[in-house]
Amino acid sequence: MLRLRSLTLLLLLATLILSTALPNSAQAALIDQVNQAFRQIHNRAPALSEWTYWAGRVQRQEKTTYDALVGAIAFQNAQTGSSPATFRQPVNNISAAAGFAIDKKFYPSPHNPNFLPEGTLVTSPSTPNIYYIRDGKKSWVLPNVLDKWFKENHFFKSNIVINISDADLARYPTASSVNKLYIGKVLKHPNGGQFYIDDKLRKRPLSAGVRSALKFPGGNLYPTSTIHLNEFKTGPALTADKFPGGMSIYDGPFHGGRIWKTEEIAGGTIVKRLYLKDRFYEADGYPDESQRAPADSLILAKHTRGQNIDRYPDGWVIAISSNIYVMQNGQRRLITAPNILAALGYTDSIHTRREYPDLFAKLAQGQPISAFKGIVADGVSASKGAPAPAPSTASNLIKVRPAIRALIAQVNDNFRFIFDKDPSISENKTWVDALYGGEFSSATELLAAMKSAKINGRRIPARTSRTATLSGDSLKLKWFSYLFYFVHQKEPAEADRDYWYSRIDTDKKSITDLGGTIQWLKDTTGQTRR
Numbered sequence: 001m002l003r004l005r006s007l008t009l010l011l012l013l014a015t016l017i018l019s020t021a022l023p024n025s026a027q028a029a030l031i032d033q034v035n036q037a038f039r040q041i042h043n044r045a046p047a048l049s050e051w052t053y054w055a056g057r058v059q060r061q062e063k064t065t066y067d068a069l070v071g072a073i074a075f076q077n078a079q080t081g082s083s084p085a086t087f088r089q090p091v092n093n094i095s096a097a098a099g100f101a102i103d104k105k106f107y108p109s110p111h112n113p114n115f116l117p118e119g120t121l122v123t124s125p126s127t128p129n130i131y132y133i134r135d136g137k138k139s140w141v142l143p144n145v146l147d148k149w150f151k152e153n154h155f156f157k158s159n160i161v162i163n164i165s166d167a168d169l170a171r172y173p174t175a176s177s178v179n180k181l182y183i184g185k186v187l188k189h190p191n192g193g194q195f196y197i198d199d200k201l202r203k204r205p206l207s208a209g210v211r212s213a214l215k216f217p218g219g220n221l222y223p224t225s226t227i228h229l230n231e232f233k234t235g236p237a238l239t240a241d242k243f244p245g246g247m248s249i250y251d252g253p254f255h256g257g258r259i260w261k262t263e264e265i266a267g268g269t270i271v272k273r274l275y276l277k278d279r280f281y282e283a284d285g286y287p288d289e290s291q292r293a294p295a296d297s298l299i300l301a302k303h304t305r306g307q308n309i310d311r312y313p314d315g316w317v318i319a320i321s322s323n324i325y326v327m328q329n330g331q332r333r334l335i336t337a338p339n340i341l342a343a344l345g346y347t348d349s350i351h352t353r354r355e356y357p358d359l360f361a362k363l364a365q366g367q368p369i370s371a372f373k374g375i376v377a378d379g380v381s382a383s384k385g386a387p388a389p390a391p392s393t394a395s396n397l398i399k400v401r402p403a404i405r406a407l408i409a410q411v412n413d414n415f416r417f418i419f420d421k422d423p424s425i426s427e428n429k430t431w432v433d434a435l436y437g438g439e440f441s442s443a444t445e446l447l448a449a450m451k452s453a454k455i456n457g458r459r460i461p462a463r464t465s466r467t468a469t470l471s472g473d474s475l476k477l478k479w480f481s482y483l484f485y486f487v488h489q490k491e492p493a494e495a496d497r498d499y500w501y502s503r504i505d506t507d508k509k510s511i512t513d514l515g516g517t518i519q520w521l522k523d524t525t526g527q528t529r530r
Helices: 002-018 025-031 034-042 048-059 066-080 143-152 166-171 208-213 226-230 278-283 297-301 338-344 357-361 402-409 411-419 425-436 443-456 472-488 494-506 511-525
Strands: 121-124 127-134 137-140 186-188 194-197 202-205 248-251 258-264 270-274 317-320 323-328 331-334
Touching: 025 048, 034 048, 034 066, 048 066, 066 226, 121 166, 127 143, 127 166, 248 297, 258 278, 317 357, 402 411, 402 425, 411 425, 411 443, 425 443, 472 494, 472 511, 494 511
Parallel strands: none
Antiparallel strands: 121 127, 127 137, 186 194, 194 202, 248 258, 258 270, 317 323, 323 331
């Protein structure tokens, strides 16, 4: 009798709630299935408020099929942490703080003075969900992705997740459940279809044949919902001829070999990047056993070499002696006060990575973190958190154009790309000297010379004679601008160009003659031309 009364009450209230816009026959049929859909996810019948909420979404045509309804109930359960015993509507975001007490560049996040750095993993006491912070929003991570990551890794476990208050968590707007922790994972559709998530965060159909050919480990498979998969943009299906971007691969023995990460760069080219340390590999979100695939020498050779991975990802905390930093945009940002460190929720023994200080010391420094929430650091030495100077190979070579200085700093990366190995000290010096000496004026010219050197079996580019007679076109189009900037640290004006071009036509036929005269005129008259 009690059950009959409850059912009658539900029908009466439903009629009252939906009377303003009667559902069509299809909607009515789906409304009748609300109880069934809810029970499928929660293993119990819905309360009145729960039934009303989902019936309303059907009536408003937000959900038009049974699968969509079940998926939405499951997704909300995962997103809000709703337990089988309780139902919670999605928490409304608490309004952002009124403003930044000081310039926002001093805070861990530019989005809100209360927000943690990008890349942080957070949860709160009232939810089992774990979120990845990206673009000032919280992005849900599949529990089975995190469970496997924490279970298999040697260096990082679930205690790296920062537990913040419910109010703090609610401040973060909810983003799509698409973030870097899915890169390289294979997500499984409820119908059995498999999708690889590449480093562009696209879902790419993965057939059984391609999966076998690329030797994906059996553990790299994560069941998820249709709704979750639909949040990812669709990319082209994977093929067996090359690894996709975002895949972790290894050569040599499973333990003790080299671990690489593939990356899709401009033009769709896939490069391989070597992890210098196992910890960097694990910190990138890859489980130690279930993620990396073996790569034979033939398929590995198809991928040119990119920059080594020599640092922790964004959001990780590192230390050099007593100074503690947060990684952001590949740089280290100094945390300038102990109370700011404590307010961020970091525990020194758990979150702070103290290994590899020599590697960390080579990283450029970003803006120091001097404020968080209501805390503003006092008495911080301006020099302590000052940005680090450019690498010595670039900062000391001030006589050449800034673009050439930048190329000098990128010599090793370009060398790896062409030769598929790290340069020796002498090889680095050879190419730096060539750039400094004016042989190349662009990345295109440098890469072409490196490719030629590889084909010809040479590691040393031919240098232009400083005393040999050169054509007028060569001196005008290549060497004049280089020599003029080398002497004056500025680009020539049109009048400068006209004057020196006439000298080239009459009496300046070599690099030494032209450069020496430009320097002599500056030293004796302080002028760029007569």
